[in-house]
Amino acid sequence: MADLAGSRVALFVPCYVDQLAPQVGLAALEVLRRAGVDAEFPVDQACCGQPLVNVGWLDEARPLAARYARVFRGYDYIVCPSGSCTAMVRHGYATLLEDRCSAEVGGRTFELCEFLVGVAGVKSMRGHFDRRVGLHRACHGLRGLRLGACSERAQTTADAVVALLGGIDGLALVEPPRRDECCGFGGSFSVDEPEISALMGRDCLRGFDEVDAEVITSTDVSCLLHLDGLARRGDAARRTIHVAEILADCEPLR
Amino acid sequence: MNHRDRAEAFLREPGRAAWHDRVLWQVRAKRDAAVQSVAEWEELRDLAAAIKAYALANLDCLLEQFESAATARGAIVHWADDAAAHNRIVGEILSRHGVDRVVKSKSMLTEECGLNHYLAGRGIEVVDTDLGERIVQLRGEVPSHIVLPAIHLRRDEVGDLFHARLGTPAGCSDPAALTAAARADLRSAFRGAAAGITGVNFAIAESGGIVVCTNEGNADLGTALPPLHIACMGIEKVIPRAADLGVFTRVLARSATGQAITAYTAHMHGPRRGGELHIVVVDDGRSELMGRPRYRRSLACIRCGACLNTCPVYRRSGGHSYDAVVPGPIGSTLGPARDAKRHASLPYACTLCGSCTDVCPVKIDLHDQLVHWRREVVSGAGRSLRSTITARAAAFVLGRPWLWGVLRRAGAMAVRVAPVSMRRLAGPWTKARELPVPPRRSFREQMRGGADD
Numbered sequence: 287m288a289d290l291a292g293s294r295v296a297l298f299v300p301c302y303v304d305q306l307a308p309q310v311g312l313a314a315l316e317v318l319r320r321a322g323v324d325a326e327f328p329v330d331q332a333c334c335g336q337p338l339v340n341v342g343w344l345d346e347a348r349p350l351a352a353r354y355a356r357v358f359r360g361y362d363y364i365v366c367p368s369g370s371c372t373a374m375v376r377h378g379y380a381t382l383l384e385d386r387c388s389a390e391v392g393g394r395t396f397e398l399c400e401f402l403v404g405v406a407g408v409k410s411m412r413g414h415f416d417r418r419v420g421l422h423r424a425c426h427g428l429r430g431l432r433l434g435a436c437s438e439r440a441q442t443t444a445d446a447v448v449a450l451l452g453g454i455d456g457l458a459l460v461e462p463p464r465r466d467e468c469c470g471f472g473g474s475f476s477v478d479e480p481e482i483s484a485l486m487g488r489d490c491l492r493g494f495d496e497v498d499a500e501v502i503t504s505t506d507v508s509c510l511l512h513l514d515g516l517a518r519r520g521d522a523a524r525r526t527i528h529v530a531e532i533l534a535d536c537e538p539l540r
Numbered sequence: 541m542n543h544r545d546r547a548e549a550f551l552r553e554p555g556r557a558a559w560h561d562r563v564l565w566q567v568r569a570k571r572d573a574a575v576q577s578v579a580e581w582e583e584l585r586d587l588a589a590a591i592k593a594y595a596l597a598n599l600d601c602l603l604e605q606f607e608s609a610a611t612a613r614g615a616i617v618h619w620a621d622d623a624a625a626h627n628r629i630v631g632e633i634l635s636r637h638g639v640d641r642v643v644k645s646k647s648m649l650t651e652e653c654g655l656n657h658y659l660a661g662r663g664i665e666v667v668d669t670d671l672g673e674r675i676v677q678l679r680g681e682v683p684s685h686i687v688l689p690a691i692h693l694r695r696d697e698v699g700d701l702f703h704a705r706l707g708t709p710a711g712c713s714d715p716a717a718l719t720a721a722a723r724a725d726l727r728s729a730f731r732g733a734a735a736g737i738t739g740v741n742f743a744i745a746e747s748g749g750i751v752v753c754t755n756e757g758n759a760d761l762g763t764a765l766p767p768l769h770i771a772c773m774g775i776e777k778v779i780p781r782a783a784d785l786g787v788f789t790r791v792l793a794r795s796a797t798g799q800a801i802t803a804y805t806a807h808m809h810g811p812r813r814g815g816e817l818h819i820v821v822v823d824d825g826r827s828e829l830m831g832r833p834r835y836r837r838s839l840a841c842i843r844c845g846a847c848l849n850t851c852p853v854y855r856r857s858g859g860h861s862y863d864a865v866v867p868g869p870i871g872s873t874l875g876p877a878r879d880a881k882r883h884a885s886l887p888y889a890c891t892l893c894g895s896c897t898d899v900c901p902v903k904i905d906l907h908d909q910l911v912h913w914r915r916e917v918v919s920g921a922g923r924s925l926r927s928t929i930t931a932r933a934a935a936f937v938l939g940r941p942w943l944w945g946v947l948r949r950a951g952a953m954a955v956r957v958a959p960v961s962m963r964r965l966a967g968p969w970t971k972a973r974e975l976p977v978p979p980r981r982s983f984r985e986q987m988r989g990g991a992d993d
Contacts (some may be wrong), residue, residue: 299983301938305948308983327987333938338931340892342914346935353939377907382911436852438574438898440581441608464565468852477968479544479889481551482856484972486891489561515973536638 288405292324297325298354298395300507301333307507313534314367314398319537321406325365331357336374339382340473351379351388363405364395367530369427369505372397377430392535397431397505398530399446402538410453413536414447418458420499421447422490422513423466424506433505437466447505447529462493471512473526487516501525503532542885547857560692561855565687568849570798572901578794587787589903591958592840595779596830602745609748611677613810615817623653625884628736630655630770631662632941633818637768638732639664643726645752646670646760648686648843649740649772652865655737666737667729669758671722678705684859686866687796687845692858726758729987736762740773740819741842742788746781749809750819753792753802760806761855767815769775771808775826788842791901795844829877834912840902847896853889862886869896873909880916887913945982952978 295318299311312402318325335347335352358364366372373394380389402408427433434445450460470476470486477483491513494502503526504510510526518527551557575581589764595602607617619627626649634642642659644650644666656666656677667675668677676682678701683689690698699713708721738759742751750771752759761948765767779788795801811817830836848868859867864875874882874891887910896906920926937943955962955975963970981989 301669301941301944304941304983305736305944306978308979308981308986311983312986327989331939331982332941335938337938338934339911340914341931341934342887342911343915343920343931343934344915346931349935349941355622381908388701424897425891425893429898434609436895436898438575438895440578464892468891468893468895470852470891472893475888475891479547480968480971481544482547483855485557485856486852496829511976512973515976518974519972528623 288407290406291530294360295323295325295363295365296361298326298331298334298358298364298366298371298375298450299327300368302365302511303367303507304432306511307528308510310367310507310528310530313528313530314365316534317398317402317530317538318365320534320536321402321404321408322527323365325500326359326361328357329344333382334371334374336371336378337473339374344383348383348385351375351383351385355388355391358391358394362370362394363401365398366389367398367505367528368507369397369424369431369433371506373426373430397427397433399450399505400433402533403444403446405448406538408450408538408540410539411450411533412453412455412539414455415535416456417529417530418460419451419532420494421451421461422469422494422502422504422509423447424504424509425462425466425468428466437480445454450533451503451529453539455531457532460499462490462492462497462499467477467493469509469513471509473508475510476512483512484516487512488520491517491520491522501527501531503527503529505529541863542858543861543863543889544885546863546974547889550858550861551856557856557858559694561852563691564849564855566897567797568846571795571846571849572798574794574798574800578790578885584787584791585901585903588791588842588901589840591779591784591787592902593837596776596836596839598780598787599775599778599827602780603775605745606743606748606778607821609744609746610750610810610819611748611893612627613748615748615810615819618818618820620820620822622824623822626772626820626824627655627658629820630772631664634635634659634664634735635662635770637734639768641665641667641733642735642737643667643669643729643733643758643762643766645739645750645754645762647671647737647772648866649739649774651683651739652824653772653822655772667698667726667733669729669756669762669959671719671756674722674726675701678728682860682865684867685848686843686850686868687846689700693861716735718953726979730761730765733762733766735768735770736766737770737772738763740771740777741792742785744780744782744785745776745778747809749782749807752806752808753789753804755797755799755803757804760804763806763808764812768818769808769811769815770818770820771821772822773853773879774822774824776841792842792844795846795899800907825878827875832877835877835909836969837904838870838877838906838909840904841874842902843868844901846899846901850895850899851890852893852895853891857889860952862889869906869910870904873906876913876916880920884917887917933957941984945985948978948982
């Protein structure tokens, strides 16, 4: 846990959150404010470059990585309400783009939940959310950032999301039978192989049906948009909500 | 045809994908249970990865050490540059001994080299003795999984096949009865074969021994009865010491099927008394792959199949969708290394979920390698003008946040004004999903002008 007094914290809002789910960005700001963190939003920020890397256009992604590093220079922490974008900055810049300059900023970039628990020292949240909430463990956050223990490995890792949601009154956190199988979005995969993408998503929704989840939550809007799109096509009354939106109405406990 | 097109046939059959996915998820679940029972599992993975890294870094010395030790024990070691050389060597050994019928236990290498087909052309009959391989052989198919070759077939399909080819009663699909029929059929093959061909799971440099792991004992029987044994191995199968088996035999079967160890683990040191052991060591592009730092770790693969079982795309599309000797995640990096053009779609048959990397007992960075392959596919020699333009356009937009709002509002309006056209434009998304509902104001706009209520 770090002493945040005097630290400069920035919020990085992914491009698709900015344009398609702005409430998640606002919720993230609110969650941080309640945790005593006054996060800034440097307006010069753009996209982390993941959509380009995803397709293989690594060279075209480099200027975006350089821009990210420039925009967030001077901040002690950069917080992002997305596991996949955080994983791109922290893992992708070093391993895929092999960019030492941009790789440095990866060490200062955190997904929202891992920041709250790991840096800001939040142990749990106090509040009300009277719903049966299905937890979708998004892949990049889980296996990229190790936000929790994945079912493949024989290791116990404290789960940041569970820690934050677990203490909220009325919130029954449930997980599907296949607790961390991919939802099938996969970025470009959703349009490269739409049939399998949709099949995986429908299987994912069925898993939440089996445990009677009323809403599905995740650290990633991308997964939620995909699941939501499938659910609405199927006329299902499935609601999706980002973790930040649940946390924004709660008080953090240290 | 790409992976998506081939998968279409698999997906079209009602229930096929769901059943295949369920069956293989069960294998994955068995693997998980076995892994959870080994407290030091992650340590074993680290060790396995380290031993393989050492072995690959010292392949030249280890291979020579292996040849020397194996020869000292009476084995005859042959070196094959490529698949053609491998086939020629095996063919000549068999011809010299006047062999016209061989039994063969599972070897992905011989699949890679197309050995069965080559030998058939020389009048030598090959009987695959692994039950799954025998099934696909009788069907005239290639395996769809490197450990469970016939996993794409249901019991009743095997029943129909055995009724036609082995004379089992029509409509019988009882696994015990079918297995008994296969066993009887294979017994006569084992007895009548003048030679046995096996693969090699591990070749031990220090002792010159080879290790073959099976659940059926078909490698054991196939080399105990015939006097001639030909063992085929890729150069990457060599490990430094016998003690290293203590790591590999602990992780192999657990990763593959969830068993603590395969039912049979044959350690063969030199020919059996009165017999001959030939070991054919094959390169076939492996040393070239060694020269590619980004992908060389894929040579550590011990062919356990865990990545296939965990891959949500493989489970829902089946091995034949990959059109590669080795399918699944490992196949999607080995394939392009062999033939980048033919296998260009494989790195994209993936959501980059990373599950494969986390189950791999030798810690190959599978999904990272697939991203690197994507780069080669889109930027390789002959990168299409269309790809360049699209990449530049995408980068242009993603670097200009002021454009995002323009596009969002334009898109929202277009959906209202021309919903049918927009649906067609967004076809790959909208075929199965509703489009997200764009908000009135983006996050940036709200930050500029106060929060949206």
